[in-house]
Amino acid sequence: MQRSEVIQKARKKYIGSGITNNITEALRMYLEKDATEEEQIPLFISAPVEYAIKRELKLVRPVCDECEGELFMQIEIVSLTSGEHFPTAWICKTCNKIEYSNKTPEQWLEILKNENRE
Numbered sequence: 001m002q003r004s005e006v007i008q009k010a011r012k013k014y015i016g017s018g019i020t021n022n023i024t025e026a027l028r029m030y031l032e033k034d035a036t037e038e039e040q041i042p043l044f045i046s047a048p049v050e051y052a053i054k055r056e057l058k059l060v061r062p063v064c065d066e067c068e069g070e071l072f073m074q075i076e077i078v079s080l081t082s083g084e085h086f087p088t089a090w091i092c093k094t095c096n097k098i099e100y101s102n103k104t105p106e107q108w109l110e111i112l113k114n115e116n117r118e
């Protein structure tokens with residue numbers, strides 16, 4: 001089961017019904033009350049994944065296509081305009097452009113690792 005699928009279900013059940021508007025809170029309730037055994041995912045991504053991303057970002061950090069500023073990764077972000085949840089987003093430190101992504105931190109880690117090898 002993909003992390004993003006479980007989060008979608010949690011969002012539908014607890015944010016869709018107006019119980020909360022916080023995705024972490026929605027996920028916590030879903031994991032406690034509704035999740036099947038195979039849907040049990042960690043509430044937060046694990047520290048090793050975060051650590052690995054930070055390490056990869058030191059080597060290759062994507063840049064903004066509009067201003068070439070450095071992009072920073074945000075995890076479990078909710079769009080300010082649509083309210084939609086995304087596993088990750090890239091935020092430009094210079095022009096504040098936000099690029100939402102459906103890729104998980106783990107998927108980005110793989111991409112960043114591959115770029116480092118080239």
Ligand SMILES: [Zn+2]
Nearest residue numbers: 064067092095
């Ligand atoms: Zn920019």
